[in-house]
Amino acid sequence: MLVPLLLATAALAAAQNTEPCAEVASLLDSSSYYIPAQVAFQCLQSVPVDVEGNKILIDELKIAWQWNSEVGYLKNTPDDWELGPVDIEAELDKIKENLSNYASEYEVQRAIQDIVTKTGNYHFNYRPDIIQVFDFKRRVGVVSISEDGKKLPKLYVENDAFNLDIGSVSEIAKINDEEAYEYLQKIAKWGQYVDADGRLNKLFSKGDTYALGTFESQIHYDGASTNITFANGTTATYANVASSQESFTGVTDGPSFFEAFCTGALSSTFSATAAGDVVDLQGEPRFLNGKSQIPKAYHLRKRQTSKTSAISVVEADSGAVSGYFLQGAGYENVAVLKILNFSPDGDESGNEFQATIKKFLEECIEAKKEKLIIDLRENGGGAPSLVLDAFMQLFPDQVPFSAQRYRAEEQWTAIGDAISEIHNSPTLSAAYERRVSYRFDEAWRYWAYWHFVTAKGENFADWKAFVGPEEFNGDSYTAVSRYNYSNSDRISILVDDFYFLNTTGRPTPFKAENIVMFTDALCGSACAGLHEELKNIAGVKSVTVGGRPENKPIQAVTGSKGSEVHRVGTLPEFGSAILSITSRIGAKVPTSPKLQQLANITQLIVRAGDSHTRIQTQDQLRKGDTTGTPLEFIYEAADCRIFYTGSTWWDPNLAWKAAWDAFVDDTKCVEGSTGHKSSISGGFKPFGPGDLDDANLAKPNQTTEGPGPSGTAASGTPSPKGAGARLSVGGGALVVGVVAAFAMW
Secondary structure, three states: OOOOOOOOHHHHHHHHHHHHHHHHHHHHHHOOOOHHHHHHHHHHHHHOOOOOHHHHHHHHHHHHHHHOOOOHHHOOOOOOOOOOOOOHHHHHHHHHHHHHHHOOOHHHHHHHHHHHHHHOOOOOEEEOHHHHHOOEOOOOOEEOOOOOOOOOOOEHHHHHHOOOOOOOOOOOEEEEEEEHHHHHHHHHHHOOOOOHHHHHHHHHHHOOOHHHHHHHHOOOOOOOEEEEOOOOOEEEEEEEEEEEEOOOOOOHHHHHHHHHHHOOOOOOOOOOOOOOOHHOOOOOOHHOOOOOOOOOOOOOOOOOOOOOOOOOEOOOOOEEEHHHHHHOOOOOOOOEEEEOOEEOOOOOOOOHHHHHHHHHHHHHHHHOOOOOEEEEEOOOOOOHHHHHHHHHHHHHOOOOEEEEEEEEOOHHHHHHHHHHHHHOOHHHHHHHHHOOOOHHHHOHHHHHHHEEEOOOOOOOHHHHHHHHOEEEEOOEEEOEEEEEEOOOOOOOOOOOOOOOOOOOOOOOOHHHHHHHEEEEEEEOHHHHHHEEEEEHHHHOOOEOOOOOOOOOOEHHHHHHHOEEEEHHHHHHHHHHHHHHHHHHHHHOOOOOHHHHHHHHHOOOHHOOOOOOOOOOOEEOOOOOOOOOHHHHHHOOEOOEEEOOOOOOOOOOOHHHHHHHHHHHHHHHHHHOOOOOOOHHHHOOOOOOOOOOOHHHHOOEEEEEOOOHHHOOOOOOOOOOOOOOOOOOOOOOOOOOOOOOOOOOO
């Protein structure tokens, strides 16, 4: 099976005899959408290093990246942290010291990007102008398929995988002359997930939603072509291509490329205000995620009969959430709630999302369904208000926890000191209202401690009680905080026009022991938040599909487990705004040297000021974990691992049934994947909805020895005390409750 190269080699030959950027301009001018990947890469490699500009850029990154909530834990990671430690400031210094040794500007920016990639957290991104110019793609996808869902899987070309259950096709033996899985593991390291299972699953094509994997939709350039050798001895060669949405008019070589794309035209444009503008940054960044939607009639596949295909109960127009009833012997009582993301397109308030789940659960109760699959595959996150609302609809008598903290570093605390002074002074507050156009509480929400509550659900006495600092793992943090869950508080969590449902008196539609989460390890951000509430509060188990071809456990969540995210370009706005405002209204002007540096950042805005470059400013913490270890650094195995088969990979009906079968009968799980001590089936004790007392709070001066691989709270995860607080959000009363970080997980 020899597949010819789809692009003429003449273009490559021409590029070797001319300036590659000029060749790119010529190809794009000739209406070519795709150009040879190698020509695009050669163009990038011809851009000269901006040594002086990069010295400034790196110094500015060292200031901005101090807001990263994980700086201390990244330096001193737990022993079971697969990626190992990374000192982001030291890594930046190494690049700065060696700027003259890089062959191109592209190599410098890739080296900086590699630092954030090493963290495994897709809330922490660096994608400057030069990396945005081209998108690379290979014209073939790959999938990982097991014979029966338990045997170790083999690799197949995507198009072949659709025919596995009706004919004989050959698996992939080698990719570019390397053993196939080893090759994939190598390029998977470009992905930002906490372990190799998630990074591999991100590479694979998705048969049911048709989402491209990052093997096909490449993160970086990976050669001029892709050569695949099959087990039957045949080979195929596929051209790797590139595309660009930018105009190359006037671009003739590397220096003119720099002038066109690296001087502010691409990355310095953003519409942030001092309010932070995090609403559009929900979940996994779209340039990494290729956000998909649930296809219409998702449950109806061509080889299903009317008696075996699921029944559609409700489907949101956004394609983010839908509900089904399974059919067939043994599945008559099983319902499926599929949540593909928590950032529904065209449903900015989330009201349709909320109404879809409400309608689905009402139909489940009416039909007397008792068992539920919550399908979270591909869910990269979104709005935490929707996560919390979904949890409360599922468990109306329980209060989710959702606790966070900031890194209490110099810049952040200096801003908070000023905000606290203004808030507590009627004179300064009045002066602010007269002179500043945007509302104080909204603009400075992250420091507005009066809208937050403590881990125990009590009001913070003052700014000092909120800011701490408290020391964990050799770094300083604010106190653990939760959020005001009342519909009358529009600052903490709720977006415009969205209100939590009044859950008082609503029935619990399913028992926790009859619910299973079905993930593909790509769950992260807001999805990780839902997983945490379902697991540690409600006690729901999980089944996870895919990953490495190993007879070992797999984590249900390998995406980011952090909370709030900012585009880095907004941080200088905070700095300059607070310095200006305090001066204008007669408040104490912050004297922090680092805050002054932040306010005067310029090169970072020019090169990476848009939403492609982000930073996580909050950790998420587990209820009852006295070590205070961020969820990001806690290993959590699923209760069971399965692999896709030739049918379950593309047919959601069969995938749901396979997940349910494994949930109720662990002999259908992959050998060696069950019973890990961090899973509920292996002994993890959920804290439950009960109240926290002082003995269960995070204790400062803890190191990374905390929960370790078990993920169990060091206090012994006490049993829930009583029924826990009962939510009553509809009437607008202040509830000792929770929210998550405003608009971003």
